[in-house]
Amino acid sequence: MTSRAAPVTPAVLPGAPTQAPAQGLERAQLLEIYRYLVLTRSLEERLLLLYRQNKLVGGLFRSLGQEGESVASAYALERGDVLSPLIRNLGSMLVMGATPLEVLRQYQATATAPSRGRDLNIHFGDLERGFLGQISHLGDMVPVMAGIALSFKLRREPRVALVYVGDGATSTGACHEGLNFAAVQRVPLVVIGEYNGWAYATPPEKQFAVRDLADRAAGYGIPAVTVDGNDVLAVYQATERAVLRARAGEGVQFVEVKTYRRSGHAEHDDQRYVPKEELERWAQNDPIARYRAALLAGWASEPELGALDRSAQAEVDRAAATSAEEPGPAPESALTGVYATPARVELAWYRSP
């Protein structure tokens, strides 16, 4: 989020070249975006290592190749706005203030994890910081976010809700009902349609009979743009405009990002159904590498970016060191908090000592 206090390590800034802002972004913000990008990737790479060492509980879902659209779209929000991430929006969550430590704790199912070991991977949220935890059932977050946007409208608050939806998930009835409801109610909702070429092993051609997700948006009367999802600044700019319009009372806005899921659906998936060349082609189109190159063309120096790389890496290292030591939740903590009242479920009669 642009208004967030910039966590860019100050050491990097002095002496760097000052330049005119790109897409209305200050240099510090450009660097901040960069840091979120590398933080996302560093964190996922650490998770991959831990996954391979059998140190995670459950599967690992990666956003490799999609870090750019996640970070850039979230970065277009203001404090007070709320987004709901999907499984590949780790970057968006980091931008909103989720920490690598929280993510590691989730994946390691520690007692200290935001969900206290109740839900897995990045299924967690914090409305204070502006992100809502997802559930697995695809499409369901769209109506829920429409409701959050509706609350902004009813209260006349100048806030915006942003929801991600995958190319595959647009097929769900829940997504349809939510988009349509939001469009009719003209609530301040921005929808990021992630066209990443796959829904598990199913390509878009088997998911819908239009070319672009933007075509679907038109069927709801929702203005839509399609952008190169691996061009960080293009995604930022498109989302920022959408956010502006939504905030100005112009109703739902749709931004389609064309990107590519370079990892398997989850790490157990060997992607045997993916053409090798396609993977190679997209590896050449890495959003972080592209953004880095763009920054180096006048906005930042190699040492500056190297320092950010290391600082992200260090943050991940510290977090991993911390989470590794933490125990799982106490068994009977499972029995609280289903309801506000009653606050606790009784332990089964045959469990009493």
Next chain:
Amino acid sequence: MTSRAAPVTPAVLPGAPTQAPAQGLERAQLLEIYRYLVLTRSLEERLLLLYRQNKLVGGLFRSLGQEGESVASAYALERGDVLSPLIRNLGSMLVMGATPLEVLRQYQATATAPSRGRDLNIHFGDLERGFLGQISHLGDMVPVMAGIALSFKLRREPRVALVYVGDGATSTGACHEGLNFAAVQRVPLVVIGEYNGWAYATPPEKQFAVRDLADRAAGYGIPAVTVDGNDVLAVYQATERAVLRARAGEGVQFVEVKTYRRSGHAEHDDQRYVPKEELERWAQNDPIARYRAALLAGWASEPELGALDRSAQAEVDRAAATSAEEPGPAPESALTGVYATPARVELAWYRSP
């Protein structure tokens, strides 16, 4: 259906002016369509009378003003095709071979009714004759009809399925999933979108944020046309083309009919939410009156049509006389046929004499 043996009373035909066919329809067919139209209206008027005399069980749903699109669209099918009607498609069912007697029996919940008193009003079907019984839950028939069309595709049968969907029902998740599934699978499905200005008391502007249902179809990659739903021959022609394309393997086709629900949602509904002028305006645009006038302009004579009016009326009279005498179903007949096996549910222990 065009290939159905014409039930036009032969007495009417001799001496009538012979003319070139309109929209590829023979004169006999034009008259047959007319008879279905007046049969629909006569039957509903009889039902209304019975409803007011408290002789129906449950509410009465009318298609006043929509008889034209119902009859004309169904008439574009061939024997072997299957349609699924909605509550306002009495005319479509009559075209497929449902009889006024069956309909009266349904509304009077007799033992002889097609659903044997199990489901109400025109909730009944007969796949032999090519119509599937609807359920109340809006949208659900779309996936089911997509499945029927899928069976045609899988078996390479040159058959077409046709499903009706209301302007309101397009908001449902089920409708979305069904349309999208059908579009991707390119099954031979024709969708008639009934834009009739209302979904109970809700106008289209509160149902969707596009102007036409055809705009929605575009979001699925489904070719669509919008026609004047009160122009019988225009609906016939559009549907016939859609059926042809679907049968030729060109996938789902959408025909939007712009029409108007001139009665209340059901007869208990006093339509207080409807502007009076709007009702009056549409009363001037009655599809049957328009079609009658068109026939009189060269295709048929007043006495001919008068004879058809009377023949339809007589059929309804005969049916009403029959159904009025018929008893309700035997109580314990309620307990059979939930499953193929077991065939019967036991009567509760406290019911044994």
Next chain:
Amino acid sequence: MPELTFLEALREGLWEEMERDDRVFLLGEDVGALGGAFGVTEGFAAHFGGRVIDTPIAETAIVGAAAGAAHMGLRPVAEMQFIDFISCAYDMLTNYVATARYRTGLGVPLVVRGPCGGYVRAGPFHSQNVEAAFLHTPGLKVVYPATARDAKGLIKSAIRDEDPVLFFEHKWLYRRIKEEIPRGEEVLTPIGVARLARAGTDATIVTYGATVWKALEASEALDHQGISVEILDLRTLAPLDDERILESVRKTNRVLIVHEDTRTGGFAGEITARINERAFEWLDAPVMRVTAHDVPLPYAPTLEDCVLPQTGDIVKAVQWLTAY
């Protein structure tokens, strides 16, 4: 003191909560311009304006949007035009709404309400009893008033509750029952507390909704035969008032559970199991059930009457129980 029907009392409860708390708003199909299929919210749109939202036909969106708004501190009351259509929001309710607090500590204080039940010749899709499907889901509360007073008192409590509440309104009761409800009084029926509808000594009938009235009718017939029946109106199905049930079981030692829902998988099974586990020694006869037969609810009067539990069935079952 005005006599109010069930529907009027319900309406008054809704109205009072909207007046009291401007976080409360309504959404659903035709709740505004029409005031709902039964007129429960008639006049609300004119008075409360933008706080009454006519939605598209989209139960998943209605419930989902209510959940989102509830997260942000509003108090949505969502209507299902008939409760039968709640099945279209089953995923959203059981997966999103029911689990939100447990997963994330995030409350979802919403109410989903709508007309349910049979005895009105409305056929298989406008007469359903869907409570069992949701009683199975931890995280949802299920409230089911049988009296006008409780319709008012429970809708008010439901709206104030911090948890998601499904609120069942039996349409056979809407205009059939009347009760004096004092104006000025703040009527609040606590959630989770059953109501003793009738005290008795020979057998206990545990029931809820329309069949409370069938049980009352039966109890009069039984009275004439010298059989004294106690009737417990559950009012809240989740959380269930185990204590009052057990108390009555220990008093009469014979239990009949009556519900309009179908037999297999209906809530009577759960209640039977709980009584067994905690009061087996107190039982002088097996816990028995009077329920609908296991078929979709047919529409013809003869068929509907055959399928649904009737007053005479309750009389017979209690006779059997007390003779056991």
Next chain:
Amino acid sequence: MPELTFLEALREGLWEEMERDDRVFLLGEDVGALGGAFGVTEGFAAHFGGRVIDTPIAETAIVGAAAGAAHMGLRPVAEMQFIDFISCAYDMLTNYVATARYRTGLGVPLVVRGPCGGYVRAGPFHSQNVEAAFLHTPGLKVVYPATARDAKGLIKSAIRDEDPVLFFEHKWLYRRIKEEIPRGEEVLTPIGVARLARAGTDATIVTYGATVWKALEASEALDHQGISVEILDLRTLAPLDDERILESVRKTNRVLIVHEDTRTGGFAGEITARINERAFEWLDAPVMRVTAHDVPLPYAPTLEDCVLPQTGDIVKAVQWLTAY
């Protein structure tokens, strides 16, 4: 004689039916190119071509389209990638599919199958036990094999059945259990018939799915303590094999019902009520339940283990029952 895992046996059953009857076809998310999330249908697309359909992510459409195709005489087998997602087709299943024969005499011979259940650290949305929601609906059959042989025998019977069948595959069993299943033999397990998983005299455990194996484990521990347990593997939940349950109750006079599903509204309640109604006099102790606790299933191992029923729980409960 080849040893087959549960998954391999299931796959073989599916394959055989597709070879036998060309009306059988598969549809679901990723069932073709991928062969499903667990590989149940791996290789099917290559062999059966257009009879294996990769669908959009749309459970209502998958089930609805299956119903339409079934009407026309085909035999669709629809996969839910995880059974948890069947909640998205709840309306279509309970309102359309379940009632079609009753309303119109039109059969819907389809199978909806998918991986269910916990003990695998998969969290609240990939571990569900959803059978209770459907057991409540007249018109659906519910089948739940616990052995490799029955996985094969029941999928084949389910496909041949004239009624819609929900077929639950416990993912904890997929690769954990193995059995010798003769090739050439036509393995057909009848629907509606429970299996005596173990004969015993002191108490009966009625269970299904993964907990059959937990019960077997418990029975060995109990054997050492001189307690002889009979175990009934229900295999079909709807229609329920009342006779075999009652037979065992009359033999052991003590019953424990075990299921992985949550307690309130789980199927144990229904079974308890049936036993009560028909064998109350035979009971020497209350019918008791070992189930999951009433919470969404959490994912951390410590939590999941706390919530789900464990072998030790069964041992304790049987000890209590036999000491009663």
